[in-house]
Amino acid sequence: xxKKSKSLSKNQKIVLDFIxxxxxxxxxxxxxxxxxxxxxxxxxxxxRALDKLIKxxxxxxxxxQNSFVACKISNCDTPHKTVxxxxxxxxxxxxxxxxxxxxxxKDFRDKDGTVFDGxxxxxxxxxxxxxxxxxxxxxx
Amino acid sequence: xxKKSKSLSKNQKIVLDFIxxxxxxxxxxxxxxxxxxxxxxxxxxxxRALDKLIKxxxxxxxxxQNSFVACKISNCDTPHKTVxxxxxxxxxxxxxxxxxxxxxxKDFRDKDGTVFDGxxxxxxxxxxxxxxxxxxxxxx
DNA sequence: AGTATAGTGTTATAATATAACAAATTTTTA
DNA sequence: TAAAAATTTGTTATATTATAACACTATACT
Numbered sequence: 017x018x019k020k021s022k023s024l025s026k027n028q029k030i031v032l033d034f035i036x037x038x039x040x041x042x043x044x045x046x047x048x049x050x051x052x053x054x055x056x057x058x059x060x061x062x063x064r065a066l067d068k069l070i071k072x073x074x075x076x077x078x079x080x081q082n083s084f085v086a087c088k089i090s091n092c093d094t095p096h097k098t099v100x101x102x103x104x105x106x107x108x109x110x111x112x113x114x115x116x117x118x119x120x121x122k123d124f125r126d127k128d129g130t131v132f133d134g135x136x137x138x139x140x141x142x143x144x145x146x147x148x149x150x151x152x153x154x155x156x
Numbered sequence: 157x158x159k160k161s162k163s164l165s166k167n168q169k170i171v172l173d174f175i176x177x178x179x180x181x182x183x184x185x186x187x188x189x190x191x192x193x194x195x196x197x198x199x200x201x202x203x204r205a206l207d208k209l210i211k212x213x214x215x216x217x218x219x220x221q222n223s224f225v226a227c228k229i230s231n232c233d234t235p236h237k238t239v240x241x242x243x244x245x246x247x248x249x250x251x252x253x254x255x256x257x258x259x260x261x262k263d264f265r266d267k268d269g270t271v272f273d274g275x276x277x278x279x280x281x282x283x284x285x286x287x288x289x290x291x292x293x294x295x296x
Numbered sequence: 297a298g299t300a301t302a303g304t305g306t307t308a309t310a311a312t313a314t315a316a317c318a319a320a321t322t323t324t325t326a
Numbered sequence: 327t328a329a330a331a332a333t334t335t336g337t338t339a340t341a342t343t344a345t346a347a348c349a350c351t352a353t354a355c356t
Contacts (some may be wrong), residue, residue: 025302025303025352025353026303026304027303027304036198043342043343044342045343049217056305057306058305058307059302059343059344059345060303060304060306063303063343063344064303065303068302068303078277079220079276079278080219082245082343096280097347100273101270102265104273112266114266117260120260121277124254124257126250126254126279128284130241130282130283130284131280131281132241132279132280132281133244133280134280134281135277135278135279136219136220136277136278136280137261137275137276137277137278138272138275138277139264139266139272139274140236140272140273140274140276141270141271141272141273141274142270142273143270144270165321165335166334166335167334167335168334183311183312184311184313185311185312185314197337198336198337198338199313199314200314200315200335200336200337201335201336201337203313203314203332204334204335205334208333208334222312222313222343277308
């Protein structure tokens with residue numbers, strides 16, 4: 017019963033629900049067109065819900081794609097501390113959960129000794145499945 | 157006289173020059189309005205130059221800001237391996253040059269063992285100068 | 297109950313980015 | 327050096343992403 021467990025509003029639920037259904041990150045206007053049947057009519061309604069969901073850590077923004085993805089880390093309440101891998105080929109995004117990397121990032125100080133509140137790290141590469149496909153295509 | 161030292165085209169030079177003059181990252185349309193007197197008239201001319209400059213590592217894109225900043229690391233030819241600190245208050249961006257952090261990032265493998273081609277890391281916090289200002293404001 | 301806070305619905309518009317096409321320039325290589 | 331290839335340019339139009347502003351409604355908080 018902590019303070020953060022306040023329930024979501026109608027629009028927030030609709031938007032979160034749609035994002036969670038998708039394996040890949042989704043774009044704001046794709047969300048919009050997919051939830052219009054549920055009574056969400058205009059961009060601001062989507063963006064407001066997105067802002068809130070990001071704030072409470074339920075979703076993250078994939079900066080390099082202008083897209084949004086559900087947080088896969090259970091009980092995530094740490095927005096702005098995110099690590100993703102992004103496939104250059106199929107654009108699938110996975111949230112990385114690596115304690116050692118997290119520690120490195122959390123402990124990082126710049127030359128001034130400045131401590132940072134948050135970070136966003138995106139790794140780019142070719143995912144296993146796309147790599148396999150490429151090898152198959154070479155064979156033929 | 158390596159292969160990458162081919163000289164830049166006219167528009168590329170104009171755009172790079174403007175970005176390098178600025179301490180803070182600049183936005184595409186701000187570049188456009190500032191270089192119109194030099195004969196660049198339309199967005200595509202700016203975006204093409206930006207694409208090229210990013211590709212050769214002369215500038216980087218600050219993803220969370222849709223802005224562009226000159227590479228501060230001498231002879232940088234590694235686009236897509238970038239680390240920045242961004243001040244939440246004044247939005248100033250500094251490129252971080254930390255060999256230990258670079259090594260951690262370069263060596264990172266995900267659970268599958270996937271190797272990544274590149275990464276982009278953005279740290280968020282309050283820069284020293286803004287922190288000092290905040291303290292001063294508290295005093296009065 | 298009264299007030300503060302957060303969320304809704306709406307219209308309009310701002311800000312960011314790319315498609316498509318014809319022409320000119322530079323680089324490569326035969 | 328002439329022809330072919332690749333890159334860059336200039337241009338118009340349009341797509342995509344995001345926010346401003348305003349009136350109103352619902353919910354949470356003493």
